[in-house]
Amino acid sequence: MALIPRLDVAALDEQPLDPLTKGLPFGVPPMRLGDVGGQGWSLLAGDIPLPAAIIREDILRANSAWMRDFTAANDLLLAPHGKTTMSPHLFDLQIADGAWAITVATVQQLEVCRRFGVKRILLANQPVGRAAADACFGALRDEALELYCLADGEAGLALLADATRRNPPPPGNPLRILVEAGFTGGRTGARTRAEALALARGIAAMPGLQLAGFECFEGVLPTPQAADELIDDVAALASAALDEGLVAGEAPVVISAGGSSFFDRVGERFDRVSFSRPVLRVLRSGCYLTHDTMGYAKAFQRIVSETTLNLPAGGLEPALEVWAYVQSRPEAGRVMLTMGKRDVGFDAGLPQPQRWYRPASGMDAPQPIPGGHETVALNDQHCHLTVPQDSPLAFGDMVGFGIGHPCTTFDKWSMPLVVDEQYRVTKALKTYF
Secondary structure: OOOOOOOHHHHHHEOOOOOOOOOOOOOOOOOOOOHHHOOOEEEEOOOOOOOOEEEHHHHHHHHHHHHHHHHHHOEEEEEEEEEHOHHHHHHHHHHHHHOOOOOOOOOHHHHHHHHHHOOOOEOOOOOHHHHHHHHHHHHOOOOOOEEEEOOOHHHHHHHHHHHHHHOOOOOOOEEEEEEEOOOOOOOOOOOOOOHHHHHHHHHHHOOOEEEEEEEEEEOOEEEHHHHHHHHHHHHHHHHHHHHOOOOOOOOOOEEOOOOOOOOHHHHHHHOOOOOOOOEEEOOOOOOHOOOOOOOHHHHHHHHHHHHOOOOOOOOOOOOOOEEEEEEEEEEEEEEEEEEOOOOOOOOOOOOOOEEEEEEOOOOOOOOEOOOOOOOEEEEOOOEEOOOOOOOEEEEEEEEEOOOOHHHHHHHOOOOOOOEOOOEEEEEOOOOOO
């Protein structure tokens, strides 16, 4: 299956920066997004205001290359969740490393991808509402674009059927549909194989639509064994649909699963099944690119210790950090920092202090933070840290935090900064949330 072309990020770099953008130093002259990396700014020198969301470029690129090598070694394709970063620069990095498609969750995210030239998009949701359905068919007017979306019930299929009558797609470029398999108590998705197959038959009979395959999202399940059961449903449904002749044409059938916690299980379970025609095994993990220091870090440790798949050398490391100043030591055992809920995600756990730095002190580099430092609360703009009595932290020190679930830190920053190994700013990214 052909890969997709690189994106037009040069046009993105030409965009003028709003001087009110969060993360820009106070009073900077007008500049373009692409000019930021040439300013000579350094986080450790205090050139950029804190809090700041930074991405360590060496780790970012290593993570991207690791997943490229992992998927290639295990006969998988990657359609990473673009919703994690909503950064066309990072989409382009993933495409350069062989991404088969970019996955999104909403038609607004679809439009961001389309605007910057993504030519294969997987909308990992069932469109709801006339406007969303019409947007899908409007996007297909670009005959170079392949668009996939999900269906999990008859009502959703009826909506798409109405939309295709209003907006017939170009010949040879139908809206490609993946039937979603779900589970009791989970999110969307047909709850039984019988329901999913019935839906597949309806899609196969509908002009303007094409049954492209089956998928699931296993990331919210509690255990690898539970994920296995759902992933097995996807493979079984694809086999049954092929046996019934429901998948028309010569295109390979897509089978896909989507989380970042169990991506090893996707490869292992799909590898157990033989199909009567070529199948594309598509992994949709997105958080691997910057990884984290909490849930995904723990999940990756399990993968490394348990999987039978081929693992490349190295591994995934956290690349996204949020840095803040020590603002006050108002009482024994407590430090307050200039970072809060408006700056860092907290849905998967409070951010963890990882390293510290004292400007103009002669320190060569940030140092690991000593034991006993723990985030205990976040307000809108403040972070509460409990510390041991002998904590070295003082007013004006910088603290770098590791995060959990990168999605909910990215969405707080329209301009995260990329830094080198010395924390010098090399470029700025633009996000579209």
